Amino acid sequence: MTRKEKKALARILIAGALLIAASLAPLEGLWKLLAFLVPYVIVGWDVLWKAVRNIAHGQVFDENFLMALATVGALALGEYAEAVGVMLFYQVGELFQSHAVGQSRKSIAQLMDIRPDSATVLRDGEPVETDPDEVAVGEQILVRPGEKVPLDGVVVSGASTLNTAALTGESVPRTVAQGDEIVSGCVNLTGVLTVQVTKPFGESTVSKILELVENAASKKAAAENFITRFARVYTPAVVLGAVCLAVLPPLFMGGWATWVHRALIFLVISCPCALVISIPLAFFGGIGGASRRGILVKGGNYLERLAKVETVVFDKTGTLTQGVFEVASLHPAQGVTEGSLLECAALAEAYSNHPIAQSLRRAYGRDVDESRVTDVKEIAGRGVTAVIDGQSVAAGNEKLMADMGVKAASGSETGTVVYVARGGKYLGRVLIADRVKDSAPAAIRELKARGIKTVMLTGDAKAVGQAVGNALGLDEVHAELLPGDKVEHVEQLLAKKSPKAALAYVGDGVNDAPVLSRADVGVAMGAMGSDAALEAADVVLMDDDLGKLAAAMDVARKCSRIVTENIAFALGVKALFLVLGAFGLASMWEAVFADVGVAVIAILNAGRMLRGK
Amino acid sequence: MKKTFKLEDLDCANCAQKMEGAVKKLDGVHDASVSFLMQKMTIDADDARFDDIMKQVVKCCKRVEPDCRIVLK
Numbered sequence: 001m002t003r004k005e006k007k008a009l010a011r012i013l014i015a016g017a018l019l020i021a022a023s024l025a026p027l028e029g030l031w032k033l034l035a036f037l038v039p040y041v042i043v044g045w046d047v048l049w050k051a052v053r054n055i056a057h058g059q060v061f062d063e064n065f066l067m068a069l070a071t072v073g074a075l076a077l078g079e080y081a082e083a084v085g086v087m088l089f090y091q092v093g094e095l096f097q098s099h100a101v102g103q104s105r106k107s108i109a110q111l112m113d114i115r116p117d118s119a120t121v122l123r124d125g126e127p128v129e130t131d132p133d134e135v136a137v138g139e140q141i142l143v144r145p146g147e148k149v150p151l152d153g154v155v156v157s158g159a160s161t162l163n164t165a166a167l168t169g170e171s172v173p174r175t176v177a178q179g180d181e182i183v184s185g186c187v188n189l190t191g192v193l194t195v196q197v198t199k200p201f202g203e204s205t206v207s208k209i210l211e212l213v214e215n216a217a218s219k220k221a222a223a224e225n226f227i228t229r230f231a232r233v234y235t236p237a238v239v240l241g242a243v244c245l246a247v248l249p250p251l252f253m254g255g256w257a258t259w260v261h262r263a264l265i266f267l268v269i270s271c272p273c274a275l276v277i278s279i280p281l282a283f284f285g286g287i288g289g290a291s292r293r294g295i296l297v298k299g300g301n302y303l304e305r306l307a308k309v310e311t312v313v314f315d316k317t318g319t320l321t322q323g324v325f326e327v328a329s330l331h332p333a334q335g336v337t338e339g340s341l342l343e344c345a346a347l348a349e350a351y352s353n354h355p356i357a358q359s360l361r362r363a364y365g366r367d368v369d370e371s372r373v374t375d376v377k378e379i380a381g382r383g384v385t386a387v388i389d390g391q392s393v394a395a396g397n398e399k400l401m402a403d404m405g406v407k408a409a410s411g412s413e414t415g416t417v418v419y420v421a422r423g424g425k426y427l428g429r430v431l432i433a434d435r436v437k438d439s440a441p442a443a444i445r446e447l448k449a450r451g452i453k454t455v456m457l458t459g460d461a462k463a464v465g466q467a468v469g470n471a472l473g474l475d476e477v478h479a480e481l482l483p484g485d486k487v488e489h490v491e492q493l494l495a496k497k498s499p500k501a502a503l504a505y506v507g508d509g510v511n512d513a514p515v516l517s518r519a520d521v522g523v524a525m526g527a528m529g530s531d532a533a534l535e536a537a538d539v540v541l542m543d544d545d546l547g548k549l550a551a552a553m554d555v556a557r558k559c560s561r562i563v564t565e566n567i568a569f570a571l572g573v574k575a576l577f578l579v580l581g582a583f584g585l586a587s588m589w590e591a592v593f594a595d596v597g598v599a600v601i602a603i604l605n606a607g608r609m610l611r612g613k
Numbered sequence: 614m615k616k617t618f619k620l621e622d623l624d625c626a627n628c629a630q631k632m633e634g635a636v637k638k639l640d641g642v643h644d645a646s647v648s649f650l651m652q653k654m655t656i657d658a659d660d661a662r663f664d665d666i667m668k669q670v671v672k673c674c675k676r677v678e679p680d681c682r683i684v685l686k
Binding site: 050053054058059063098099104214215218228271272276277279281284 | 624625626627630631645648649650651652653655668676677679680
């Protein structure tokens with residue numbers, strides 16, 4: 001508890017004791033009023049003071065004013081105990097509210113605790129402690145074990161493991177050594193690292209993330225905007241209702257005191273605070289909780305839409321697949337070993353920089369002895385021919401084999417096939433394919449379990465796209481698309497979905513910015529260190545783990561459920577007590593519960609977003 | 614120019630909304646948002662008159678919520 005809260009608690013306790021004493025004392029008339037006025041002033045002087053001051057500033061429908069009016073009215077009607085009690089309850093509620101909000105603020109601050117306080121920069125070989133803001137690009141910084149990496153950079157010397165949990169939610173530490181890029185916000189675990197700074201602090205990952213999450217609060221969800229508009233109308237409406245209730249019925253049937261009393265009850269219920277606090281708190285908690293798991297959501301509006309997602313459209317390369325070509329399988333001809341087939345292919349492609357050539361050399365694993373290779377000729381659209389250890393070798397597609405007069409066996413595999421022949425004799429074929437990400441199958445299953453339709457768009461050949469689609473069990477696959485076609489397809493899907501549902505597009509954020517912005521929710525993956533993805537997308541998954549998608553949806557759905565609960569609960573209880581109050585069935589004590597009690601419960605409910613999984 | 618200011622003693626969410634609404638209406642302010650949870654106010658206003666506008670903002674907030682103080686850095 002803060003000092004302010006402790007003071008408030010002391011006032012409440014003293015006033016409470018005096019209220020009990022005043023109720024028990026056998027006093028009459030003016031003495032009785034005075035006995036109740038003491039606790040009333042102790043617990044409510046600030047409310048009265050603020051009410052007067054705010055009226056002077058032209059703030060009419062201020063909660064202080066409404067509470068002051070209600071309790072002064074009760075005093076005037078001779079309901080002394082009720083007036084003091086209501087003020088007392090109101091203050092208890094305020095105390096609870098302030099404490100609960102304070103706690104939420106603290107957990108949010110913990111979530112955001114990735115900002116490095118200082119950097120140790122090496123100047124003239126001496127370590128100097130300084131503000132990360134003052135380190136220039138190109139300078140070298142020292143990161144000791146236990147410290148946060150303050151700026152983005154490249155490791156110059158040293159080796160260590162980094163805890164990236166604060167950024168990605170991934171708990172397995174990442175090993176880094178000389179030459180590796182590291183991003184700010186990670187915690188250095190084991191060894192001392194010297195890092196050459198590549199970005200100023202303001203553009204480093206940690207600054208970008210913090211800025212993004214803090215700005216997220218300004219992009220309000222529809223539910224938040226609804227509450228803001230509602231709050232503007234609600235209070236004046238209820239006050240007007242109170243005036244009508246106090247004036248109209250007694251004109252016809254008399255009994256002024258009863259009706260004025262009922263009108264005062266209206267005033268007590270007229271503050272929209274429960275909603276005004278708890279709805280943004282739920283969204284904020286959702287955004288904070290998601291960021292702890294390595295999912296950045298750029299605004300409450302996106303979180304809200306994410307909860308309604310019914311179709312997820314994936315880009316293939318780099319999103320569902322690794323985006324790197326790899327040797328998937330070797331099919332040697334009879335009498336040829338897999339090793340010699342691969343060696344032959346790797347040697348033939350020794351000088352090529354084509355991704356396929358690189359994948360062959362990677363699969364070969366050993367250094368290619370280039371002295372064995374001579375007379376290399378690249379034939380565009382065919383492949384490559386070379387002389388290896390004195391024998392002519394050809395590696396390329398079926399057309400190349402036909403040109404060479406070699407009869408090649410074809411298979412039914414999908415992917416890119418490299419046929420290899422030596423000395424006019426067929427050696428076999430190597431299948432090269434883009435591998436499906438390890439996390440993809442489980443991620444797709446999880447989405448399907450949530451009733452979400454999955455679609456894949458790709459520029460690749462039909463057979464390749466279909467194979468990935470079948471392997472993952474996607475609902476729809478559209479292949480051989482140009483970048484422009486992708487936008488068109490997403491628009492068709494947008495037109496087909498039910499009006500209230502949303503469509504999410506998941507890409508790597510590199511060259512699909514138009515599609516990302518066209519979808520209801522654009523999700524970019526593997527954004528750690530990629531500025532393009534951070535800019536273009538509405539939701540950013542910090543690492544390559546597709547499983548985060550389902551996690552993000554769970555957070556969004558939970559948030560949206562809590563928001564609905566709070567709106568329904570707060571409005572329901574208030575409406576109920578307005579009706580009960582109008583018919584004289586609710587006392588002012590109960591009305592105060594309807595006001596502050598509901599606020600506290602709604603805040604506690606919203607606070608669930610901040611805790612646990 | 615966009616700038617963020619810390620708010621002290623912002624105790625009521627409804628007042629934060631009112632402050633936001635009032636500041637948005639000020640001349641020269643393109644956009645403003647008050648975050649009750651972060652206790653922060655972000656103001657996007659004309660570059661040239663920024664300091665002048667900030668004076669207006671402080672005055673305006675004082676009227677809406679006298680307890681709350683804007684920390685001008």
